Amino acid sequence: MDMSYPKTMKALVAYSATDYRFEPEYPVPECGDDDILIKTEGCGVCAGDLKCQHGAAMYWGDETQPSWVEPPFIPGHEFFGTIAYIxxxxxxxxxxxxxxxxxxxxxxxxxxxxxxxxxxxxxxxxFGFFSEYNGGMAEYVRIPTKHSMIHKVPKEMPFESALLIEPYSCSKHCVDRAQIGCEDIVVLSGAGTLGLGMVTYAKMRHPKKLIVLDMIDKRLEKAKEFGADIVWNPSKVNVVEEIMKMTDGYGCDIYIEATGHPSSVVQGMQMIRKLGRFVEFSVFSGPTSLDWSIIGDRKELDVLGAHLSPYCYPFVIENIANGNLKTTGVVSRTFSLEEWETAFEYATGKYGDFKVAIKF
Ligand SMILES: [Zn+2]
Ligand SMILES: [Zn+2]
Structure with a gap:
């Protein structure tokens, strides 16, 4: 190994559900013959990172499910960086x-x-949940090229835009599942970072109307700025009634659920028309109860799921770069890695943030 190869790096390391530690001198992963080592520029904090750090059973296991993560690991899957070694x-x-x-x-x-x-x-x-696939909350990340989908990012892309490549790619896949046509009245429930990515991409699909729902007005303002035709706060407006009025009592053609709240599922099932398309994107903290006869007997719905971002990165990188996908103001705050606890706290959104990130 050449003498200039870095030996230690700053890293956030998860040793267990209750033990996350900032390590000022963690060993830099070895760059094997089939690997690339990147110097991290930034890494977004995802809701998944927070749930994992809060010890959620879907990551760490419980009586009914095995542990999925493999500690010790470095969190963070929303990262990008520059190639340091090949x-x-x-x-x-x-x-x-x-x-x-x-x-x-x-x-x-x-x-x-x-x-x-x-x-x-x-x-x-x-990435970001296994010791073999450490994530971006460290100064360097090893990319095993045989097990990675790698995408080049333009040199001139601003830091805040590049941070949205991963989330917006998930947004794109979800919207693609909805197969929006130009005569569709689309309701999108949830305008957090992922929801905003869905708004700006859904707009490119030219729906007849794009209606965005959220309980937080600040998010609705951003959704409007990103292309929503109508924005409603369900705590102030009877959204089911309004949609029925707008559609002569038929209901919306497509409903995209991006809140992770059971009430948003029930509301969607009420306002969607017969033979409509319901797309579920969210992760829920508990079960949802719903009369399932709506899906078959009442409405014969297509209920679809969306997970991750297959084949979406190239489009998203190109369209963030050319400005078709709007990104202004979505990354609302950045922190140093030393401040990771504060970053995680702001990432909950309790101070009104969209995307919070670690900047190196
Ligand atoms: Zn994520
Ligand atoms: Zn496989």
Missing amino acids: GKNVKGYEIGERIAVDQIAPCGECRFCKTGKYWMCQPHRI
């Missing part, structure tokens, strides 16, 4: 280029990977 087998990259990677690290061998459906890869390794 393994000798890796072709097509240069030191100093900027890259981002899909959050999932496909195994390449399971049934899903072998049929091109890499985002549902069975072992489901995601």
Whole structure:
């Protein structure tokens, strides 16, 4: 190994659900022959990172489910950086280029990977939850090129825009699942960072009307700025009634659920028309109760899920760069890695933030 190779780095390390530590001198991962080592520029804090740090059973397991994460690991999957070292087998990259990677690290061998459906890869390794796939809350990240979907990021893309590549890619996949046509009245429930990515991309699909719902007015203002035709706060407006009025009593054609709150599911099922399309994006903290006969007997709905961001990064990078996808003001605050606890607190949104990120 050459003498200039860095030995230690600042890193946030998760040792257990209750033990996250800032390490000022954590060992820099070795850059193997098939690896790229990037110097991290920034890493967004995701709701998933918060849930994991709060010890959620879907990450750490409980009586009914096994642990999915493999500690010790460095959190963070919303990262990008510049190439610092390149393994000798890796072709097509240069030191100093900027890259981002899909959050999932496909195994390449399971049934899903072998049929091109890499985002549902069975072992489901995601950067930032496994010691073999450490994430971006460290000065360096090892990218194993054989298990990574790598994308080049233009040099001139502003830091705040590049941070939105991962979230907006998830937004795009969700909206693609909705198959929006130009005669569709689309209701999107939830205008957080991911919801805003859905607004700006859904607008590119030219729906007849794009209606955005959220309980926080500040988010609705941003949704309007990003292209929503109508914004409503369900705590102030009877949204089901308004949609029925607007559609001669039929209901909306498409409902996208991006809040993770059971009431948003029930509301969507009420306002969607017969033969409509319901897309579920969110992660919920508990079960939702709903009369399932709406799906079959009453309305014959298409109910679809959306997970991660298959094949979405190239489009998102290109359209953030050319300004078609709006990003202004979404990254609302950045922190140094030393301040990770404060960053995680702001990332809950309790001070009115959209995306909070670590900046190196
Ligand atoms: Zn995320
Ligand atoms: Zn796989």
